[in-house]
Amino acid sequence: MTKHNEETTGNLSGADLSSEELLPSKKKNKKKPFYKEPVLLAVIGLLLVAGILLGIWLRKPKDDLSNTPDIATATHDHQATPFVKKETSIPTATNVPTEVPEVVIATEEPRTEVITYTIQEGDLLTEIAERFGIWPDTIIWANRYEHGTDVLEYNAGDTIFILPVNGAYHKWYQGEGLNGVAKYYNVTPDDIIDFPGNNLNRDTLGSLSNPNITPGTRLVIPGGTLPDYFASDALLYHAAVQKLRSLPLGDAESYPEPRAEIIAYEVREKDTIFSIAEDFNLEPETILWANRYIIGDTPDGIYPGQKLIILPEDGVYHAWSYGEGLNAVSRTYGVTPEDVLAEPMNEIDEESIGDFALPKIATGSFLYIPGGKGMTPSWVSYVPTNDPSVKRADVSYLGPYACQSMLVLKGTGAWQLPTPSSYISGYEYNPPVHNGLDYGGTIGTPLFAADSGVVIYAGWSDRGYGNTIVIDHLNGYISLYAHIMHGGFNVGCGQAVPAGTTIGYMGSTGNSTGPHLHFEIRYNGSPVNPHSFGL
Ligand SMILES: [Zn+2]
Secondary structure, three states, X not given: OOOHHHHHHHHHOOOOOOHHHHHHHHHHHHHOOOOOOHHHHHHHHHHHHHHHHHHHHOOOOOOOOOOOHHHHHHHHHHHHOOOXXXXXXXXXXXOOOOOHHHHXXXXXXXXXXXXXXXXXXXXXXXXXXXXXOOOHHHHHHHXXXXXXXXXXXXXXXXXXXXXXXXXXXXXXXXOOOHXXXXXXXXXXXXXXXXXXXXXXXHHHHOOOOOOOOOOOOEEEEEOOOOOOOOOOHHHHHHHHXXXXXXXXXXXXXXXXXXXXXXXXXEOOOOOXXXXXXXXXXXXXXXXXXXXXXXXXXXXXXXXXXXXEEEOOOOEEEEEOXXXXXXXXXXXXXXXOHHHHHHOHHHOOOHHHHOOOOOOOOOOOOEEEEEOOOOOOOOOOEEEOOOOOOOOEEEOXXXXXXXXXXXXXXXXXXXXXXXXXXXXXXXXOOEOOOEOOEEEEOOOOOEEEOOOOEEEEEEEEEOOOOEEEEEEEOOOOEEEEEEEEEEEEEOOOOOOEEOOOOEEEEEEOOOOOOOOEEEEEEEXXXXXXXXXXXXX
16 A cells, blocks of 8 residues: 555556556556656656557457456466466356466457456455456355355455356256246346356256256356345445555645646645645545545544545545446436546446446446535434324434334433543534544543433444444434444443433544544434534
């Protein structure tokens, strides 16, 4: 992560391009054509020529997203690391060649065989996918029997299947039919039967409803997708880390306005999200929105040495998730699909992405949307109840530890401090970037219910808050207590808590640089300044 500039220089130094650097450097050239230094300009010219030559060498049909330069990358990678193994333990209809790299490079034909790869220390799932020319989702769709759909279950040392094309890898079960299996993955039986790597023979296959396929056989489902699949936050985190690795490192002095490129900035001592924004002449929310996959919905966890994505202008940087539609995503940020397509840095065009409703955009691809407006992190929505005087809040956005309490204990409206001291150690109330107050203290400092209510969240939140408690005061107000210490919960979800109850203990979990309580009050979902209640 500390070698962005060195990597750039390395790429520029000559034709001895290593495979891993090849892709990022090509993208970099497209994204930042204007260096100030003439030497760099000259070498960029050389690189462009090299890139064009490589492009010609690897030319292939435009609508095939699954191969092109990535074949070369994957191939070189195999040669450099002997971790591509023959698949032996599982019955498969797929031939697994022992000489994968040579076969691919010699024929220039799309690979049809499934290969395996052993995850290396430091590998990001999105990087592995890019290296092999497939979507990150395909890795999950191919390995879910062994590793599930949670990115965190894919660790260094694990050997995973790498499909030759985007799609799923199906384990055949006794009694299955091809129509049903195809329908499950949203493809046709012919898609499966005709895929060469599956080696299915129509003459001996028998009926579609009871085909002659040995249980346990693995079949590539080209173009297949897993129903109800959404890319996890963890996968988008991988994508953001990979993006940061690929960006040039700089600051406001080395990249003065007008900036043409997206850069990475390394946080310094005493930096805040507000001071960084000021240095780059950006709105603070632009910093937050471009980095929310890394830092979540709160800037509490910005620490010296951390790298942040800096956009050239105010706007948003969206990490694509499989299943999203271009119209909806654009609408979210107040722009049109045409605006997104028109941004050259996005490297997408209407022809290549196809259907706007399910465009061919790899999960984890970043879309730069200048002028786009992100949403204020809105972690609460409301569900109707039979009693019009009671609004029940839904905070499942925060994570899996939300609950609907059946109890009723309404807030008094008389707020009290959530900590023994009113000392603010971190951010003040500064919406939409910081929507609450950071009370200082030490690990283990007791935290109090700021008013009476019912606990509707108690557990870990991936949104940057760490261990979190949310209290619904059932009068339109909700309070949130974040970064609670490990094992520091004193109440459970659903519990009714009178004002002043010790609900837990201060910690530094989640994105936090030190012990403090991140405390928010919301009214009908909108942030309220706790100072306005004398807190
Ligand atoms: Zn905070």
